[in-house]
Amino acid sequence: MADNKGVLVVGDIIEGKMAAITAEMLGAGKKLATKLGEPLCAALLGSEVKALAAEAIAAGADKVFVVDDANLKDYQSDAFVMAAESVIKAANPRIVLMGQGNVGRDLAPRLAFRLNTAISMDCVDLDVDDNKHLVQTKPVYGGNARAIFTTEALPQMATVRAKAMTALPRDAAKTGEVVDVASGIDPAKIKTKFVKKIKEEVAGVKLEDAPAVVAGGRGIGGPDGFKQLEELAKLFKGAGGATRPAVDNNWVPATIQIGLTGKIVAPELYIAIALSGSSQHMAGCSGSKTIVAINKDPESNIFREARFGIVADWKQALPAFTAKVKDLLKE
Numbered sequence: 001m002a003d004n005k006g007v008l009v010v011g012d013i014i015e016g017k018m019a020a021i022t023a024e025m026l027g028a029g030k031k032l033a034t035k036l037g038e039p040l041c042a043a044l045l046g047s048e049v050k051a052l053a054a055e056a057i058a059a060g061a062d063k064v065f066v067v068d069d070a071n072l073k074d075y076q077s078d079a080f081v082m083a084a085e086s087v088i089k090a091a092n093p094r095i096v097l098m099g100q101g102n103v104g105r106d107l108a109p110r111l112a113f114r115l116n117t118a119i120s121m122d123c124v125d126l127d128v129d130d131n132k133h134l135v136q137t138k139p140v141y142g143g144n145a146r147a148i149f150t151t152e153a154l155p156q157m158a159t160v161r162a163k164a165m166t167a168l169p170r171d172a173a174k175t176g177e178v179v180d181v182a183s184g185i186d187p188a189k190i191k192t193k194f195v196k197k198i199k200e201e202v203a204g205v206k207l208e209d210a211p212a213v214v215a216g217g218r219g220i221g222g223p224d225g226f227k228q229l230e231e232l233a234k235l236f237k238g239a240g241g242a243t244r245p246a247v248d249n250n251w252v253p254a255t256i257q258i259g260l261t262g263k264i265v266a267p268e269l270y271i272a273i274a275l276s277g278s279s280q281h282m283a284g285c286s287g288s289k290t291i292v293a294i295n296k297d298p299e300s301n302i303f304r305e306a307r308f309g310i311v312a313d314w315k316q317a318l319p320a321f322t323a324k325v326k327d328l329l330k331e
Ligand SMILES: Cc1cc2nc3c(=O)[nH]c(=O)nc-3n(C[C@H](O)[C@H](O)[C@H](O)COP(=O)(O)OP(=O)(O)OC[C@H]3O[C@@H](n4cnc5c(N)ncnc54)[C@H](O)[C@@H]3O)c2cc1C
Pocket: 142, 216, 217, 218, 219, 220, 242, 243, 244, 245, 246, 257, 258, 259, 260, 261, 262, 263, 273, 274, 275, 276, 277, 278, 280, 281, 284, 294, 295, 296, 297, 300, 312, 313, 314, 315
């Protein structure tokens, strides 16, 4: 590929809507495109997705490439990799960004291999240097350090962690170009079949979208304690979270694990109870606006991360804390 230009964000479409991470990537992509003096483009792959082009434009895209094909109704990697390759060949971008979600994790490395280029997965910061190289920052060694990469090959590819980037304010008046691209899908090359979609049952607010998260750790000691945390979370219209040991002990489902190998959250309020604040846990919640910690060990690392802290046994502190919140909500 020669004369690569622009930043292309490959959008995530969830339940027929453009995912929040796509708007975040367009926000990050805008900064890179402005610095390069090149356009910001989006690619939407799916079935009957053309109407979403307006959303991508309102989120910052100057141009949207749409691949509309019935084979792209549900995610299937053979079909998506063919369609993504077609769109990248049509757009010829300098930089390709994808979300580090279920689709990006699977699709991005396959796509990079096909395009004979390199990729950095799970980036938390992106920039471009004076040589127009994409500067890709990602956590390494289990979240204990950050490494910075650049690549010579084109297009330069990265996946981006959810909540690491900020979306632009939505601009419904913004205009942009919409270009249809043929999918290039050869059905004979689709080796696996989509059988069934099983929806995760979520009671209350979805963890990733919750304005407040009350997370517990090993020190909670069992599933009953987590019910008390849940009660506090409900008062804030928030969700419950947990560290890995709480999940490994089967006290709570794996769907609420927060951290390097769990979910990434960035709520207004993060209440961390009886957890030590390991780097692997903080990798999933350090973007929270305000962290409040309850821990009986004053030397615990969580107090270095928290804005407010209570040094106490959670079994004593939590009922008083919850009662106070109830009182304040009544006022
Ligand atoms: C590759 C890798 C990936 C990982 N991914 C994740 C991940 O995604 N998420 C994650 O959470 N971990 C992850 N881990 C595990 C991580 O390293 C830590 O072991 C884990 O986060 C510690 O959980 P914790 O804070 O609940 O437990 P601990 O570190 O054991 O801390 C328990 C805390 O509870 C306090 N405590 C105990 N009793 C009470 C009480 N009665 N009242 C108040 N405080 C009390 C203690 O003082 C202590 O600070 C990962 C590890 C590896 C190697």
